[in-house]
Amino acid sequence: MLKENLIMKIALVVLASAFALLLVGSSGCSKKSDVDPEVAVLETSYGKIVIEFLSGVAPKAVQNFKDLARDNFYDGTKFHRIVKDKNKIVAIQGGDPNSINGDPQTWGTGQPNQKTVPAEISSLKHDRGTVSAARKPNDLNSATSQFYICIAPQPSLDGQYTIFGRVIEGMNVVDSIAFAPTVPKNERPIDPVVINRAYIVKKDEIKAEAK
Numbered sequence: 001m002l003k004e005n006l007i008m009k010i011a012l013v014v015l016a017s018a019f020a021l022l023l024v025g026s027s028g029c030s031k032k033s034d035v036d037p038e039v040a041v042l043e044t045s046y047g048k049i050v051i052e053f054l055s056g057v058a059p060k061a062v063q064n065f066k067d068l069a070r071d072n073f074y075d076g077t078k079f080h081r082i083v084k085d086k087n088k089i090v091a092i093q094g095g096d097p098n099s100i101n102g103d104p105q106t107w108g109t110g111q112p113n114q115k116t117v118p119a120e121i122s123s124l125k126h127d128r129g130t131v132s133a134a135r136k137p138n139d140l141n142s143a144t145s146q147f148y149i150c151i152a153p154q155p156s157l158d159g160q161y162t163i164f165g166r167v168i169e170g171m172n173v174v175d176s177i178a179f180a181p182t183v184p185k186n187e188r189p190i191d192p193v194v195i196n197r198a199y200i201v202k203k204d205e206i207k208a209e210a211k
Contacts, residue, residue: 037202040200046180050206074145120164129166131165132163
């Protein structure tokens, strides 16, 4: 009888351990839900860029981008800035409505009536291809429509800006934009880099097009 009880206890311990491992595994898999089923497609004058959304870590920033894209807000805007750090190209920035037909001196300043989005800082890193919300240097919660795409890892930006997406197609296009000639003593491309059209589609539709 004692032997049977001992066997039963061992069996229960093994079962409990297996269940615990199952829970841990399920928790790890749930991180996949951070990735949104929809993607953004930017048809630029240099080619197509596809951005995968990370709605699990930055739902407000993702929703803001989607809403703007669906309102055709980004159509006609430009990648107005080739961001450099110590003469090294680190990112490209766009999304300012002023860049459609405003004075180039105002590109990057945004408009005062734009909706702001609170910061959603996560543990994600600014790796190559990362898409983050641009903001004012002195206001963590001042993001609006502007965004930047990292050309190379930028650890100095980690924990400072909202990462809401990553490029899954078209990094060659991003690189081409990044190395476009700029106005002397300025980060603005000489020839405008236009986002002709920005739209939201299901990721499966992009995969189907690729076949």
